[in-house]
Structures are given as C-alpha cells and as structure tokens.
Amino acid sequence: MKMNKKARAIKKNAGFWYRFTRNKSAIIGLVAVSIVVFAAVFANLIAPSEDVLKQDYSAIMQPPSKEHLFGTDQLGRDLFARVIYGSRYSLVIGVTTSLVALLIGGTLGSVAGYFGGAIDNIIMRILDVVISIPAVLLALAIVSALGASLVNLMLALTVALVPGVARLVRSVILTVAEEDYVEAAKAYGASNFRILLRYIVPNAMGTIIISTTINISYMILSAAGLSFIGMGIQPPDPEWGALLGDAKNYMRQAPHMLIFPGLFILLAALGFSLIGDGLRDALDPRLKD
Amino acid sequence: MSEILLNVDDLSIVYKTSAGEVRAVNNVSFAIEKGKTLGLVGETGAGKTTTALGILRLLPVRTAEYRSGTIEFEGQNLLALSDKEMYGIRGRKISMVFQDPMTALNPIMTVNDQIAEAIRFHSDGTLKREEVDKRVNDILELVGIPASRKKEYPHQFSGGMKQRIVIAIALVCEPALLIADEPTSALDVTMQAQVLAMIMELKKKINTSMLMISHDLGVIARTCDDVAVMYAGEIIEMAPTDMIFTGNRHHPYTVGLMNSLPGVSGNAKRLRPIEGMMPDPTDLPAGCKFAPRCPFCEERCKTELPPCTEQNGHLVRCHRFA
Numbered sequence: 001m002k003m004n005k006k007a008r009a010i011k012k013n014a015g016f017w018y019r020f021t022r023n024k025s026a027i028i029g030l031v032a033v034s035i036v037v038f039a040a041v042f043a044n045l046i047a048p049s050e051d052v053l054k055q056d057y058s059a060i061m062q063p064p065s066k067e068h069l070f071g072t073d074q075l076g077r078d079l080f081a082r083v084i085y086g087s088r089y090s091l092v093i094g095v096t097t098s099l100v101a102l103l104i105g106g107t108l109g110s111v112a113g114y115f116g117g118a119i120d121n122i123i124m125r126i127l128d129v130v131i132s133i134p135a136v137l138l139a140l141a142i143v144s145a146l147g148a149s150l151v152n153l154m155l156a157l158t159v160a161l162v163p164g165v166a167r168l169v170r171s172v173i174l175t176v177a178e179e180d181y182v183e184a185a186k187a188y189g190a191s192n193f194r195i196l197l198r199y200i201v202p203n204a205m206g207t208i209i210i211s212t213t214i215n216i217s218y219m220i221l222s223a224a225g226l227s228f229i230g231m232g233i234q235p236p237d238p239e240w241g242a243l244l245g246d247a248k249n250y251m252r253q254a255p256h257m258l259i260f261p262g263l264f265i266l267l268a269a270l271g272f273s274l275i276g277d278g279l280r281d282a283l284d285p286r287l288k289d
Numbered sequence: 290m291s292e293i294l295l296n297v298d299d300l301s302i303v304y305k306t307s308a309g310e311v312r313a314v315n316n317v318s319f320a321i322e323k324g325k326t327l328g329l330v331g332e333t334g335a336g337k338t339t340t341a342l343g344i345l346r347l348l349p350v351r352t353a354e355y356r357s358g359t360i361e362f363e364g365q366n367l368l369a370l371s372d373k374e375m376y377g378i379r380g381r382k383i384s385m386v387f388q389d390p391m392t393a394l395n396p397i398m399t400v401n402d403q404i405a406e407a408i409r410f411h412s413d414g415t416l417k418r419e420e421v422d423k424r425v426n427d428i429l430e431l432v433g434i435p436a437s438r439k440k441e442y443p444h445q446f447s448g449g450m451k452q453r454i455v456i457a458i459a460l461v462c463e464p465a466l467l468i469a470d471e472p473t474s475a476l477d478v479t480m481q482a483q484v485l486a487m488i489m490e491l492k493k494k495i496n497t498s499m500l501m502i503s504h505d506l507g508v509i510a511r512t513c514d515d516v517a518v519m520y521a522g523e524i525i526e527m528a529p530t531d532m533i534f535t536g537n538r539h540h541p542y543t544v545g546l547m548n549s550l551p552g553v554s555g556n557a558k559r560l561r562p563i564e565g566m567m568p569d570p571t572d573l574p575a576g577c578k579f580a581p582r583c584p585f586c587e588e589r590c591k592t593e594l595p596p597c598t599e600q601n602g603h604l605v606r607c608h609r610f611a
Contacts (some may be wrong), residue, residue: 077468117351186347187387188381188458189410196408202397 019282026278032271051081061254070260082238089239094220096196097157105165113173127163127173135160151233206283217272300358309571313339315522326499328513336522381411384459388471390451392552393598421499432457449480521578526604
C-alpha cells in the first residue's frame, strides 16, 4: 500500500504515542506528574507565598477545612501552601540531580564504553569504589561533612547517582557500538567523536531517557528521606520530607500533617516511575505491533 | 599495463584471542589497477572480510594485529599513516559497501542527513548547504531513488533500496577504490541483478576501481576483471576472470568450488560438495592449507608449503603445478 510522506510521518509518531497512551498506568503517571508540575509552576497563583511561613497560634494543628484545605501544622501554618510550595523543592531536586548525574555519568560511561581498554578500566574502577558504598549512606556522609543545605543535598545525591548512570550508559553504548552502521560510519571517514555524538549516543537515547525518568522518582524519594531525618532541607523550608519529619511528632493528634505531604511524595515518585515504565514499553521495539 | 592503484604485499593479519592466535590472513599479495575490478572469492571464514577491513584499518584495535606486509595505495603505505590521516582516506579515497543494508544505515537519521554527512566529512566544512543538497540529489538520482523520499528514515525503504542508499553514501565522494563486501548477498535474486548492474554502471561513470568480495561465483563472473580465490587466509589461485572459469590448470579447491555450483543447463550433474571443513585458523596445517580436503593430496603437501607458480598471469599455489 502506498502512502504519501505526511501519512508515513504521522503513522510513525502516532505509533509511539498510541502505544504510550494505551498503557493505563503510563497515563496515571502522566496525570500524577502533571499535577505536581502544575503545583510547582503555578504555586504563587494557587496559594499566597506568605502563607508558607505565616504562623497563627490561634489555629494550630487544625484538621482540613474550607479555610485550610490541608489543615494547619503545629505552628498554625497553612499546610496546603506548604505542600504546594514544597513541590518546587522536590521537582528541582529530582530533575536537577538526575540531569546533572546523566551529564557526568553519561559522559564517563560513553567514553569508557566506546574507547574501552585502559580508559574504560580507569573510569570504571574509580566508579566501582564509589558504588561500593551504599548510595544513601554516601549521600548521608557527604551532607554531614558539608552541612545540610539545598545545594549540598543535591551535590550528595548527584554523587551517589553518577556511578549507576555511568554503568548503564556504558553497557548501552557497548551494545550500540557493535552495530553495523557504526562500522559503516567509520568506513565513510567519520571521526570517533562524531560517531559517538551522532550515531551511538542518539541510538542509545531511548534506554537512557527511561532510566533518567525513573531516576527522578528515586531522587525525589531520597531527598525526602534525607530531609525527613534532618540531613536535607531544613525547617522552616517546606520540603515534603521535612514536613513529614515535623509531622511525625504529632501523628496521633494531627494525622493530616503526615497524610498530605506523604500523598504528594507518592504522587511525584509514582508518577515519574510509571512514566518511565510506560516509555520503556512504548519504545521497546520487540513490543511493537 | 596501466597504473597500479592498490598494491597489497605479503599481508598477514592475526587475531589474538583467548583460544590462541587466529591466523586470519596469511601472506596475501594482490594488486588492483586503476579502473579494474578484483574479485575475492572464498568460503565464510576464508579471511575475505578481514582483508577488506585490514585495508581500511578498521580491524578491532585490541585483538587484531598486522604481522607482516604493506598496503600501498596511491604510492603511500596505509599501514604507516596516522589515525588522523586515515580519516582522510576512508570514504574519500577508499569506500566500503557493507553486506547487510538492513543494519548498515543509522536507523534514526534521515537518508538525506546520512548522505550529507558523508559529503561533509570530506569537505572540511567549506561546502555550502545548497551544494551539499545538490550532491545528495545527484547521487540519489544516480542510484535510482526519487529525491522526494530523501527526508525519510531507513526503515521506510525496502532492502534493495537501502542497499542503493548504502552505495550512494559510499560513492558520493567519488572514491578511487570501492570495497564491496558481499554487496548483494542479503538481497533476493532480482534485486541482486539490479544492484550489481547499478554498481558496475556507477563504477564506470566515476572511474573507480573495485575490490568485490563474494562467495558467489556468478556475481564474480559478471563483475570482475580478475579473480583471487582465498582459502584459509591464503590466496591459492589468482587469474583474469575468463581463465578462472576455463582451462584446466586449477587449484583443486577452485575446482571444488565450481563443482559445488548448481547448474541449470540440460546436462545437470549431481552436485559435488567439497568434503570436510576449513581448517581451524588457530591451528593451520604446516603444508598446504587445503591438503586435508584435497583429493590429490600427496605426502609433501602435508609438510611443505606449495610455492606460487605463474603461467600467463595465472597464479596457482599447488604442488601439482610446481
């Protein structure tokens, strides 16, 4: 059957989108992430920013009401505003650390995978040393050495994430580098750098995007975890993990203080992870119809 | 005698593996004149592709090693060039067409971009966009692909068309030498004929020499001026094409190859395959490599490497003609 060019192009793109949207859990993930992203971007339109820190001792630990949608905390601050503004922290941390780790780990991994030999050995053995320390423990150590702050938290999480990313990228690169079209490109006179940039990395991108999406969810969880134990964002800043850390002392009197930040952590982490799964299914050529 | 373009002399290549040294190419010598085509025939594993990749210096760096010999191309020894100098040779002076068009194209780049890349590799960024565009259109027309389809991706083309694109990329810089590594083996017969005819026509048009690698004697007979028969990493017979297919002074292996071909003429004979397998390249026989399978094998064949003897430009490496 003959199709004109436009129809072909549409069919190709539709193939991916069709497979992605047919996957119910991917759609749930997309919706969940959209909610969190919307909250982060339009936080100042959804809730006034002064509500985040404004204390009201006449209304502490109020359950959810019309005035305070998510109730108030132990200092009478509006929990709705705090959770909404908290999404900014989580998103920034999750996305930034994953992307920076991808940049560093991806570069190290592709160089190691493509050139192999001594370079490969040197890079991978150094990363092995880093990977031999459990990621959370490593992040904890870095934060306690440098002090707890947003930047240090992101630094610690990135360092902990880089070796895993580098390993993944290296293995994908190794597979793609075996392909005939890479050999062919060499025969046409392409330089190593060009081949890596134009042939290998783009062809490895699918797997890398999927893993980065899932990493974002992992980083959001880790950031919340570290903040929960007081090693990340410090109160009164409204990071979700820090909110939980505050709330755990009052969970009998005011369970809503735990539920709402917890719900949003779930929303963000689950959302990115479902999208990652959906992408993997949609991009996997073996599942193509 | 016209000018010699490529002169491979005494080339030996080994692969170092955990199982020992694989002697893939052993003391191979041949020459290709300007505008001529040399066919390289042999079974799978005879060292044909290794020879081809060896000329382009594309063998895996960590395992392959040149043991001896020189590869002289346009007067310079390719083995003595730096990696950087080789970039200027590959694609511009020597190009290669790969066996399987299904995998030889980058699946996520449009055909236009892939051909344009090959042009840009060798233009030092001096060509203008319109010029690159024009050359892409020209070469697509030459290989018979409508220029209107150049913005499409490889998976949107059929196998035969993909091979045309691969050939377009290989020829777009008008190389002096084209190495075609089984260019039609992955295609069906009707496509084979078309693609072969096209290669030959283009070759004439841009006056390039060719090294045609194939296990298909039919392909070789139609396209080559000279034929070299390879066995276990050695060239065991080399002659102008018509001499390979006629006369009676042949290496027993070449005779075996011919007898393995099914004929379609009326007096069809029973096929006579060559008994046995190629020797293990990590443990080659001391004498003639073909001795274990040869019907004429004598005592000295097992211990003594037969010399190359020549008669009217017909080289045979066999004790029977020594």
